[in-house]
Amino acid sequence: MGEQVFKSFEQSIIQAVSKEKTASADDIDGSGDAGAEHATKKDETPEERAKEPSHQGSLILDARVAEQAIRFPTDLGLLNEAREISEKIIDTLYRFSALKKKPRTYRQKARRAYLAIVKRRRPGKKLYRKGNKQQLPYLRRNLKQIDIMLDSLPDKAIPLSRKQLR
Numbered sequence: 757m758g759e760q761v762f763k764s765f766e767q768s769i770i771q772a773v774s775k776e777k778t779a780s781a782d783d784i785d786g787s788g789d790a791g792a793e794h795a796t797k798k799d800e801t802p803e804e805r806a807k808e809p810s811h812q813g814s815l816i817l818d819a820r821v822a823e824q825a826i827r828f829p830t831d832l833g834l835l836n837e838a839r840e841i842s843e844k845i846i847d848t849l850y851r852f853s854a855l856k857k858k859p860r861t862y863r864q865k866a867r868r869a870y871l872a873i874v875k876r877r878r879p880g881k882k883l884y885r886k887g888n889k890q891q892l893p894y895l896r897r898n899l900k901q902i903d904i905m906l907d908s909l910p911d912k913a914i915p916l917s918r919k920q921l922r
Contacts, residue, residue: 848915
């Protein structure tokens with residue numbers, strides 16, 4: 757973030773907290789609503805503002821306690837994701853190809869094999885290795901089919917998005 761941005765962030769938090777304190781103090785005293793108090797604050801002179809306590813502390817934010825939606829990338833998860841993307845690419849290419857039958861992808865069988873491992877409570881290294889061995893041939897087969905389908909298309913007529921091409 758940088759030191760300057762952090763300090764401006766800190767100051768905005770301090771200002772917000774001090775506004776809340778003055779508003780809650782007015783509510784406790786019963787001397788009027790916060791809007792009237794706020795109007796008199798605007799009319800204050802610089803000397804009166806200087807009399808107010810200045811906050812000289814520093815705010816330390818710890819990023820380690822913030823929740824994050826980051827999943828742990830296992831080889832099995834990455835292989836499954838790559839297989840699913842390759843299946844989408846095959847679906848897209850098939851619409852533009854001259855093939856009469858859609859190439860086999862074994863997507864249901866591959867998904868079932870993946871979920872059988874991932875849904876377990878504590879799958880061990882052996883099981884992950886087995887899952888990787890199962891997913892690799894599915895992905896390899898899909899990639900070969902993609903190459904064949906791309907070769908059969910006329911030049912400069914690739915119907916894939918830039919993201920799919922990457």
